[in-house]
Each structure stands twice: as C-alpha cells, then as structure tokens.
Amino acid sequence: MNYQLLLIEDDPIFTFLLEKGIDHAELKGEVISFLNGKPALDYLTKEYSDKHNYIIFLDLNMPVMNGWEFMEQLELLAKTDNCMVFVLTSSAYRHDIEKLKKKPLVAEFVTKPITEYHLKGIKETILNKFEKN
Amino acid sequence: MSFDVMDTHPEAIYDEITSLAAAICNTPSSLISLVDDKRQFFKSHHGLDINGTSLEDSFCKHVISDDVGLLIVEDTHNDNRFNDYNLVKNDSNVGFYAGASLTTENGYRLGTLCVLDYKPRKLDNTQIDGLQTLAKQVVQLLELRKSKKKEKDQKLDLERKGQLLDNIVSATGIGIWERNLNEDSIILNKQAFGIFGLNKDSINQFSTDIWFSLIHQDDLPEVKKKMLECLSYPSVGCSVQYRFLQEDGTYKWVHEKGKVLKWSDTKKPLSMYGTVQDITDKKNYNTELQRVKNNQEAMINSTKDLMWSIDLEFKLITANTAFHELVTKIQGKPFNEGSLVLSDHVAKQITEKWKSYYNRALTSGRFSVKQKIQNPRKFWTTYGLTSFDLLYNKEGEKIGITCFSKDITSEVLSQQVLISAKEEMQKIMDTSLDIICTLDEEGYFLSINKACKTVWGYNPKDLIGTNYIKLVHEDDIESTENSAESVSFGEKIVNFENRYVHKNGTIVPMLWSSNWDEKDRIYYCIARDNTEKKKAELQLANSEQLFKTLVQESSDIISIVDSEGYFSYVSPSCKKILGFSPEEYVGKNAFDNVHPEDFDTVKNKFLSISENDSVKIEPFRFRNKEGNWTWFENLLSNQLNVPSINGIVITSRDITDKKKAIEQLENSERRYKTLVQEGSDMICIVDEKAVFSYASPTSTKILNITPEEFVDTNAFEYVHPDDYATVYNEFIKVLDIPQVAIKPFRFKHGDGHWIWLETIITNKLNEPSIMGIVVNSKDVTTKVQHLKAIEEQNVQLKKIAWTQSHIVRAPVARLMGLIDLLKDDKEKLKLEEKERILNYIITSANEIDHVIKDIVENTINAIDLDEIT
Incomplete structure (x- = not known):
C-alpha cells in the first residue's frame, strides 16, 4: 500500500513550508500540490483507488472551491478506510470550522504555520491508522 | 176444645132452663153439671144450694164414663153405684136422679142437665123428652157462648196487632x-x-x-x-x-x-x-255525591298527569283525558276501553318495558319508577314518575292495575341544581383552609370540613358529636363561652380570638367568626389558624421593645444646662453619637455647635423655657466631632428650681437616620410622582378588546396624544403593522394569565413618527375598582436605538475578528513558519531556497503592513455611532 500526500493550498509560501516540513519529517509517499479544491477534486474523481492511502492537507479559505465545498464533494467519493484529511487553519478563530469537526474523514485541525513538530505528530497519527495492523 | 164455662158466673138463661126442667119433671131440684177430670161444676143449680162437688159424689160422671145419653136412677138407696154418695147418705138425701147428657155436635160429653128428688120416683116419657130437649138447648147455649168469646178474642188480638204495626210504622x-x-x-x-x-x-x-x-x-x-x-x-x-x-x-x-x-x-x-x-x-x-263525582272527574280529566287502569290482561278499564291525548299523539288514535294498552307504534323494547312493569305490579304490588325521557325532537330531557298499584273489587279480589304517571322534570331538575349546589358547597368546604363548622346550641359539632385535620389534627368524624369546649385551651374557656353566649343572643361575632389545643398537644391560636341561626338553632362558624398572625404580632412587639431599648440606650443624650445654655452634665451616650466625651462638653455653651441656619429658632425656643415647664425643639442640626451635622430633636424640662438639679434637663434624640429616611421617602415619592405623572411611564386601562378607558396624563408628553383622545379608541390602531401580530399574540395571553411583558414595539406618536414602547400588561378585569387591563408602557425608543447601535457594532466587531483571524494571522503565520524553517535549518536548505525564503519574508511583512492599515480604517468606521441610527 503506498501513500499519496495531497496538498490543497492557494498560498505558495504555505505550500513551500509544507513541502519542506514533509521532507524534513520524512513522511513517505508521493506529494501532489493543488491551488484549490477544484483541481484536487478532479484529480481524485479520476484517480481515486482503494489501492492507495490518501493523506489530504486542506486549506479552508481558497478561491474557486474552498475547503468546505471540497469536503462536501469528497465525502461522496472517498472512504475513511484509506483517506485522512488534516485541515489547516490560519487562526484560533474556529467558529466557521465547527461543522467540519463532525465529519468522519477529518482527522485533525492544524493551526498554521505547520511545523516539523506538527508533522511528526501527524506522521504518528497516520501510522497508527494505516500501519498498526 | 174448651168452652171456658167452668167457674163462670151464673147466667139467667141457664137458670131459666133448670127451673123449666124441674117444673117439667116435677122435681124440687135441677142442675146443669159440667165435668172436668177432678170435679163437677154446676153452671146452674135450682133447688140445691151448692155449685159443685167432687167427682166421687157425681152422678153425671157415669153418663160420661158409661157414654150414655140418659141416666135414670129411680131409687138411689137401692143402687150400689150411688148408695155410698154423701148426697145420698147424708143431708140432701137424694133419692132420685135423672140426667140427660150435654153432648156437643162432635159427640163430646160436657156434663148433664139433671133433675133430683128426695124420694124415689119415676119419670114419664114426656118428662124424659122434655129433659133431653132442654139438654140440647143448654149445649146450643154453650156453643153460642163459645163462638161469641172466640170472636171477642180475635177482635182483641187484631187491635193489639194493629197497635204494634202502628208503633212500628211511626218508628220508621x-x-x-x-x-x-x-x-x-x-x-x-x-x-x-x-x-x-x-x-x-x-x-x-x-x-x-x-x-x-x-x-x-x-x-x-x-x-x-x-x-x-x-x-x-x-x-x-x-x-x-x-x-x-x-x-x-x-x-x-x-x-x-x-x-x-x-x-x-x-x-x-x-x-x-x-x-x-x-x-x-x-x-x-245523592246530588252532592254526583257533584263531587263530577268534580273529581273534571279534575282527573283536566290534569296533565296520566291516569289509567287496566285489567289483569292489560286491557284498558278506564283512563283520563291526558292519557288518551298522549296515546293519540303516539299512535293516532286512543285505546278503546277493553283493548290492550300495548301499542304497536312504539319500539318493541318500550312495550316490553311496560309489560314488565305491569307484571311486576301484579306479582309484587305497589311500586314506582322514575323515567328519563329523551325526546329527540326536543332538545331537553324530561323526567317522569310512574306509580303502579293494584285494583281490587269489593270482594277483595285483584282485578287490575291502576297507573299514575306524573311529569317530575322540574322536581328532578331543581333537585339536580340542589345537588350540584351542595357538591359545590362541599367542594368549597373541602378545599377551604379555614375551618367551617356548625354547632348545636349545646356546642356539639354537627358538621365540620376537612380543614380541621390540618389545623387541629383531628378528622371530621372524630369531632362530630364532640363539644367544642373540649378543644379550647383552658385559659380561654371562660371568654369563649361568653362569646358563644353573646352570639346566641343574635350578636354577630367577627374576629374573636382564642386558643385551641391541637391533637399533638400544641396550642393553635384561632380567629373566629360566628353566627347564630335562630330558626335552625345552629351556630355557623368559620375559624382561621391565627398562628402566623400571632407570630407577626409577637415579632412586632419584640421589635418595638428592641427599638425602645436602642433609643433609650444609645440614641438619647441627657444633658443639663444652665439658663444660658452652658453644659453642667452630659450623658455618656454623647461619645457614641457625637464623638466627644461628656467631659469635653461640660462648661461649654450648647449654642456653639448649633447650625447657623437653625440658631435663631433654637435660641428662641430655648429662651421660652423660662416661662414653661417643658419645651420641645423641632429638629435642628448640631455639629459632631467630625464637623458633620447631626439632626437632633430636643425636649427641654425646666428643673431650675429643683435643688438637686438646678438647671434645664435636655433630652436630645439623634434623628439623623430618621431625617435621612424621611428625605429618602420624600425623594422616592418625588421619583414616583415623576415617573407616574411626569415621567416616561404611561399608565392606561383597556378592556379585553384593547379599547382605552383611561390613559395617564403622561401620554401627552410621551406620545403627544391627550388622555381624552385615547379614551374609546383601540390600542391596536396605534401599533406598527410589522409589530401588530406579535403584540396581539402577547395581548391575548393576559386574558389567561395575570401579567404579560411585551417586548418593545413601535407605537404611533401623535406627530406621526414611531416610538418604541416597552409594556407590561396586568389583568385586573376581576378587580372591582379597575375592571380592566392595566397597561404600563415606557418609551424605550432611545434604548432600542442604542441596542440597535450595539448590534451593528457587534457586526463590525465580528468583521474585525474575522479580518484578524484570516488576514492578519495569515502573513504572521507564514513568517513564523519561514523563521522556523530557517532556525531548524541544520544545513538542509540550499542557497536558492534560503533566498526564496528571504523573499517570502519580505512579501509577508509588506502584507502585514497593509492589513494593519485596513484594520485601523474598519475600526474607526465601526464605532461611529451617529451613522447608524
């Protein structure tokens, strides 16, 4: 079973920081970046397969298709068996993300900036889920 | 046959015959001798002075015993039958006898006609014939006599009988x-x-x-x-x-x-x-009887009650008009006498019901049934009472049933009303917390409600039949009995207090209202548990005591001054009240500390003590140690001439608190006045349809509508259309609950614009002095405007918060991330990557600068109130 790490983030600086962090934290898998939810969804609609594990880092405030809209579509597509979503938020102001909390696909909320320290914790969560058995 | 001739008086006709017989036969003596079973009687005796002899001396008996027509004895002395006869042997010396039988038509021999001589002799045939003819004559005479007597007796008898009949007739x-x-x-x-x-x-x-x-x-x-x-x-x-x-x-x-x-x-x-x-x-x-009978019949036929009687086969004997009319109404024609009184025109079960009634009457005699009749054509229920009784003939045999049916609707209905009234009364009594009871004149409980269980611990059944005095506390028995006596004299006692002993032994203060009903001879009483009131009274008494103690021990200063106001004595309480010790006052003049504004009044009052025994000085201000003013009320007593005192005794009471309280009260009254009469509150009274009957004068100030203009208009005419439904829904609630608070709504001002009213409405429809809904409205336009402003501001603040989280936070987060990357570099980054990070840092910093500018502008806009109203 291999991993696909999908980074959905419109801010190139954050994407850069995330890629570096993934690199430093030594998360396995193929890293694919998208600028908003739309291309990411197109990709998954086309390529989604039970043979892969999908780790999705999702920003919320994005043009074209934002994080909430993406989640609604993803739910119709992906299963919790092989898919985890880490929501990236830019602040502690969480009022508008309450509705995402209840979604089974969402694994964790991570407050930006995402650091190597965060990613090490995320790595453990991923391994707990997919590698333990 | 009796001739009734024996022992009768001599009769001339018979004497003539004996005389004739003696002459014919030429004898000295002749007799008519009649014989019965013991003797012979001489109906006529000629020439012999006796009127009869015994049978032993009778010649005639031989005529009868020998049954011969004629007996002739020519010489008695030579005849054995007669020679021993006294008439023969002794005096009379009868020597000859000849007798002819006196024989009746039916051959019955009565005796003889005989002739006698003293010497023996003979009779010739002529003489014998003559004697026998005369004998026949005698018989005829006797017969005649007999028939005459019979006739006479019959006549007497008839007269007697006639008399009797007359008596009977006259008696009847x-x-x-x-x-x-x-x-x-x-x-x-x-x-x-x-x-x-x-x-x-x-x-x-x-x-x-x-x-x-x-x-x-x-x-x-x-x-x-x-x-x-x-x-x-x-x-x-x-x-x-x-x-x-x-x-x-x-x-x-x-x-x-x-x-x-x-x-x-x-x-x-x-x-x-x-x-x-x-x-x-x-x-x-009979006429009277007929008249009574006619009246009865008229009565029976004019009544609305039904009367009918039937025989043993349920066939009609007779019925009154009402019955016939009813039957005609049901089946079109009345029952004929003699026809069966069960109609085909009614439901079968009704016929069966009547049959069972009749059978029941026949088997068990008289009874009555009550019937509930629901006539579908009418909308009410009627009630009937039918009585059945047996009908007997003169011989006491059962011959039928009499039935009587009466409309008792009004009785039943009034009974129902009575019952429900009783139930209601019972309900009131059961739910009353006060004791309601009746007592007879001796003081025994006749009835009592359940409240006695709560108040006295006894169940009603424990008390009924008990004398109330047993429950009264022994110290109150006398006063209670006196009170009961005055009640029985017609005095109505209200609020009589006494104490009762609870079942558990505690004492329960009671408050009584009693009334004596002379007609029923019953006391009607209502008693209330007075414990709480008593407690309150006690508390009041205690607090009064406390107050007294406080005042006396702490609020009063006793001092003695001379006629010019110099202190010679001051009580220790001054230390507490004024701060100075008594020693500090002695020798000083009291007027040094009096408030300048009060000085003249106090001085004048003080000087008037020389002419009075005591003077009261109205509240004035007196300086305390801290320089503040204490209010005093002073009572001066002239003791200048009392040697032990030799001064004026002043009792000073600190009334600062009281004064303050009065001021407060005045203030609050003023506030209240301001609120109610001049303030922003408007008080109105409307009816249940929201029509104004009163509006307070404040309406003019608040709405520019005078109270007179409000009266008789409907409150909803003034309510803003958008608020109408809400206000109406709130308003109708008050018809069910005592009070409703209506949130601010828009109400039309007299000048045409809308003002916001916050309103509390209170249901006082049942309060006689008001009989309406009290509406208390406050103009909250300003408040509402402020609230709106605050809401707007909140929206702005949210925007700021969002901006902070998304716009401010983003570049900061980026910077933090970039710095973190540089810090933990450990030579992993390449040179161009480091350059790229540097560019990113610059971009982010510029962004922050922009954001902060935006924030400042947004904030200024947000808090500018004047733009919002």
Whole structure:
C-alpha cells in the first residue's frame, strides 16, 4: 500500500513550508500540490483507488472551491478506510470550522504555520491508522 | 176444645132452663153439671144450694164414663153405684136422679142437665123428652157462648196487632196511605200527613187530579206511567220517586210504594195502599255525591298527569283525558276501553318495558319508577314518575292495575341544581383552609370540613358529636363561652380570638367568626389558624421593645444646662453619637455647635423655657466631632428650681437616620410622582378588546396624544403593522394569565413618527375598582436605538475578528513558519531556497503592513455611532 500526500493550498509560501516540513519529517509517499479544491477534486474523481492511502492537507479559505465545498464533494467519493484529511487553519478563530469537526474523514485541525513538530505528530497519527495492523 | 164455662158466673138463661126442667119433671131440684177430670161444676143449680162437688159424689160422671145419653136412677138407696154418695147418705138425701147428657155436635160429653128428688120416683116419657130437649138447648147455649168469646178474642188480638204495626210504622217514619179508587178518596196516617205536608182538611177534597197538580212537572210523566202500570191487572206494585210541592213553595222528594189491594170481578182496581218516605235528604246527598263525582272527574280529566287502569290482561278499564291525548299523539288514535294498552307504534323494547312493569305490579304490588325521557325532537330531557298499584273489587279480589304517571322534570331538575349546589358547597368546604363548622346550641359539632385535620389534627368524624369546649385551651374557656353566649343572643361575632389545643398537644391560636341561626338553632362558624398572625404580632412587639431599648440606650443624650445654655452634665451616650466625651462638653455653651441656619429658632425656643415647664425643639442640626451635622430633636424640662438639679434637663434624640429616611421617602415619592405623572411611564386601562378607558396624563408628553383622545379608541390602531401580530399574540395571553411583558414595539406618536414602547400588561378585569387591563408602557425608543447601535457594532466587531483571524494571522503565520524553517535549518536548505525564503519574508511583512492599515480604517468606521441610527 503506498501513500499519496495531497496538498490543497492557494498560498505558495504555505505550500513551500509544507513541502519542506514533509521532507524534513520524512513522511513517505508521493506529494501532489493543488491551488484549490477544484483541481484536487478532479484529480481524485479520476484517480481515486482503494489501492492507495490518501493523506489530504486542506486549506479552508481558497478561491474557486474552498475547503468546505471540497469536503462536501469528497465525502461522496472517498472512504475513511484509506483517506485522512488534516485541515489547516490560519487562526484560533474556529467558529466557521465547527461543522467540519463532525465529519468522519477529518482527522485533525492544524493551526498554521505547520511545523516539523506538527508533522511528526501527524506522521504518528497516520501510522497508527494505516500501519498498526 | 174448651168452652171456658167452668167457674163462670151464673147466667139467667141457664137458670131459666133448670127451673123449666124441674117444673117439667116435677122435681124440687135441677142442675146443669159440667165435668172436668177432678170435679163437677154446676153452671146452674135450682133447688140445691151448692155449685159443685167432687167427682166421687157425681152422678153425671157415669153418663160420661158409661157414654150414655140418659141416666135414670129411680131409687138411689137401692143402687150400689150411688148408695155410698154423701148426697145420698147424708143431708140432701137424694133419692132420685135423672140426667140427660150435654153432648156437643162432635159427640163430646160436657156434663148433664139433671133433675133430683128426695124420694124415689119415676119419670114419664114426656118428662124424659122434655129433659133431653132442654139438654140440647143448654149445649146450643154453650156453643153460642163459645163462638161469641172466640170472636171477642180475635177482635182483641187484631187491635193489639194493629197497635204494634202502628208503633212500628211511626218508628220508621214511614207514611201509610190507602186509596179508595171508586170514591177517589185517600186515607193517610199521621206520618204520611207529615211527609206530604198535608192536613186533614185538604184530604177531604182529595182527587187524583189535585194530587197530580202538586207533583213536580219534571216528575209527573214518570209518576203517571208508574201508576198506570200499577192499576192494570195483575200488577205487582209500583215504586216511584218524585218531588211534591209544599205549602212554602219548595219541593220535597218522596218515595212512594204502592200496591192494589182489591180488584173487582172485572179486574178493575178498587183500593190501593202503600207507603211513602221522605227522601229529600237522601236525594240531596245523592246530588252532592254526583257533584263531587263530577268534580273529581273534571279534575282527573283536566290534569296533565296520566291516569289509567287496566285489567289483569292489560286491557284498558278506564283512563283520563291526558292519557288518551298522549296515546293519540303516539299512535293516532286512543285505546278503546277493553283493548290492550300495548301499542304497536312504539319500539318493541318500550312495550316490553311496560309489560314488565305491569307484571311486576301484579306479582309484587305497589311500586314506582322514575323515567328519563329523551325526546329527540326536543332538545331537553324530561323526567317522569310512574306509580303502579293494584285494583281490587269489593270482594277483595285483584282485578287490575291502576297507573299514575306524573311529569317530575322540574322536581328532578331543581333537585339536580340542589345537588350540584351542595357538591359545590362541599367542594368549597373541602378545599377551604379555614375551618367551617356548625354547632348545636349545646356546642356539639354537627358538621365540620376537612380543614380541621390540618389545623387541629383531628378528622371530621372524630369531632362530630364532640363539644367544642373540649378543644379550647383552658385559659380561654371562660371568654369563649361568653362569646358563644353573646352570639346566641343574635350578636354577630367577627374576629374573636382564642386558643385551641391541637391533637399533638400544641396550642393553635384561632380567629373566629360566628353566627347564630335562630330558626335552625345552629351556630355557623368559620375559624382561621391565627398562628402566623400571632407570630407577626409577637415579632412586632419584640421589635418595638428592641427599638425602645436602642433609643433609650444609645440614641438619647441627657444633658443639663444652665439658663444660658452652658453644659453642667452630659450623658455618656454623647461619645457614641457625637464623638466627644461628656467631659469635653461640660462648661461649654450648647449654642456653639448649633447650625447657623437653625440658631435663631433654637435660641428662641430655648429662651421660652423660662416661662414653661417643658419645651420641645423641632429638629435642628448640631455639629459632631467630625464637623458633620447631626439632626437632633430636643425636649427641654425646666428643673431650675429643683435643688438637686438646678438647671434645664435636655433630652436630645439623634434623628439623623430618621431625617435621612424621611428625605429618602420624600425623594422616592418625588421619583414616583415623576415617573407616574411626569415621567416616561404611561399608565392606561383597556378592556379585553384593547379599547382605552383611561390613559395617564403622561401620554401627552410621551406620545403627544391627550388622555381624552385615547379614551374609546383601540390600542391596536396605534401599533406598527410589522409589530401588530406579535403584540396581539402577547395581548391575548393576559386574558389567561395575570401579567404579560411585551417586548418593545413601535407605537404611533401623535406627530406621526414611531416610538418604541416597552409594556407590561396586568389583568385586573376581576378587580372591582379597575375592571380592566392595566397597561404600563415606557418609551424605550432611545434604548432600542442604542441596542440597535450595539448590534451593528457587534457586526463590525465580528468583521474585525474575522479580518484578524484570516488576514492578519495569515502573513504572521507564514513568517513564523519561514523563521522556523530557517532556525531548524541544520544545513538542509540550499542557497536558492534560503533566498526564496528571504523573499517570502519580505512579501509577508509588506502584507502585514497593509492589513494593519485596513484594520485601523474598519475600526474607526465601526464605532461611529451617529451613522447608524
């Protein structure tokens, strides 16, 4: 079973920081970046397969298709068996993300900036889920 | 056969016969001798001075015993049958006897006609014939005598019997008459005269026509008819009742019975007799009876109650009009007498029901049933009570059932009302927290409600029959009895207090209201548990005590000054009240510390003490140690002439608190006045349809609408259309609950713009002094505007917060991330990567600069209130 790490983030600086962090934290898998939810969804609609594990880092405030809209579509597509979503938020102001909390696909909320320290914790969560058995 | 001739007196005719017989036979003596079983009696004795002898000396007996017609004894001394006879042996010395038998037509020998001589001799045939002829003559005479006597006896007997009959007749009051039809005359007895009202003179001119003329015209045809029948052979008699005219013009009812006594050979009636009776009373009685009967019938037929009777087969005997009418209403025609009273026109179960009623009456006798009748054509229910009873004939045999049915709707309904009233009363009594009870004149409980369980610990049944005095606390018995006595004299006692002993032994203060009902001879009482009130009273008493103590011990200063106001003594309480010790005051002048504004008043009052025993100084201000003013009320007592004091005693009371309290009260009153009369509150009264009946004067100020303009208009006319539904829904709630607070809504101002009113409405519809809904409204326009402003501001603040989180936070987060990457580099980054990071840092910093500028602008806009209203 291999991993696909999908980074959905419109801010190139954050994407850069995330890629570096993934690199430093030594998360396995193929890293694919998208600028908003739309291309990411197109990709998954086309390529989604039970043979892969999908780790999705999702920003919320994005043009074209934002994080909430993406989640609604993803739910119709992906299963919790092989898919985890880490929501990236830019602040502690969480009022508008309450509705995402209840979604089974969402694994964790991570407050930006995402650091190597965060990613090490995320790595453990991923391994707990997919590698333990 | 008896001739009744023995021992009768001598009669001339018989003496003539004996004399003739002696002459014929030429003998000195002759006798007519009659014999019975013991002796012989001489009906006539010629020439012998005795009128009879015993049978032993009788010659005649031989005629009878020997049954011969003639006995001749020629010489008695030579005949053995007679020679021993006294008449033969002794004096009289009878020597000869010849006797002829006195034989009746039927051959019965009565005795003899005999001749006697002293010497023996003979009779010739002529003499014998003569004697026998004379004997026959004697028999004839005796026979004649006998028949005469019989006739006389019969006459006597008839007279006696007639007398008896007369007595009987007069005793019965029956009159008797006898008519001679040939002569057309009449005979009446005394009673008959009385009954007919006739006298003997009028009878003399009697004729049938006159008789008829006295008979009542209505009765005459019947009398004539009956008489004609009676006079036609062979009649059995007649009986007729008619009215007979009296002298005074009235009619008397008579009942005559008559019979023909004698018929002629040609079968014509000759005489008639009969009786007459006065039946006026009886007739009148019958008339009365008929009248009563008619009245009864009228009554029975005019009542609305149903009455009918049926025989054992349920066939109608008779029924009253009401019954017939009802039946006609049901089945179109009434039941005929003798037909079955079960109708085909009603439901079968009804017929069965009636059948079962009748059968029940037959088997178990009298009973009544109550019926509930729901007539679908009418909308009400009626109630009937039907009673069944058995009908008997004179012999006491059951012959049928009488039924009586009565509409008792009004009784039932009034009973129901009574019951529900009773239930309601009971409910009131059951739920009352006060004790409600009745007592008889001795003080025994007749009834009591359940409250006694709560108040006294006893159940009603424990108390009924007990005397109330047993529950009264022993110290209160006397006063309670006195009170009860004055109640029984008609005094109505309200709020009488006493103490009762609870079942658990505790004392319960009671408050009584009692009333004596003279008619029922009952006390009606209501008692209330007075514990709470008593407690409150006690508390009040305690607090008064406390207050006194406080005032006396701490608030009053006693001081003594001389006539110029210099202190010679000050009580220690001054230290607490004013801060100075008594020593500090002694020798100083009291006026040094009086407030300048009060100085003149106090000084004048003080000086007036020289002319008075005591003076009261109204509240004034006195300086304390801290320089503040203490309010005092002073009472001065002139003791200048009392040697031990030699001064003016001043009692000073610190009334600062009181003064403050009064001021506060005044303030709050003023506030209240301001609020209610001049303030922003408006008070109105509306009815349940929201029509104003009152508006407070403040309406003018708040709404520019005068109270007069409000009255009789509807509150909803002023309510903003957008708020109408909400306000209406809130308003109607108050009809069910006491008070409703209505959130601010828009109300039309007199000038045409809207103002916001916050309103509390209170239901006082049942309060007699108001009888409406009290509306308390406050103008909250400003408040609402402020609230709106705050809401707007909140929106702005949210925007700021969002901006902070998304716009400010983003570049900061980026910077933090970039710095973190550089810090933890450990030579992993390439040179161009480091350059790239540097560029990123610059971009982010510029971004932050922009964001902060935006924030400042947004914030200024957000808090600018004036733009929002």
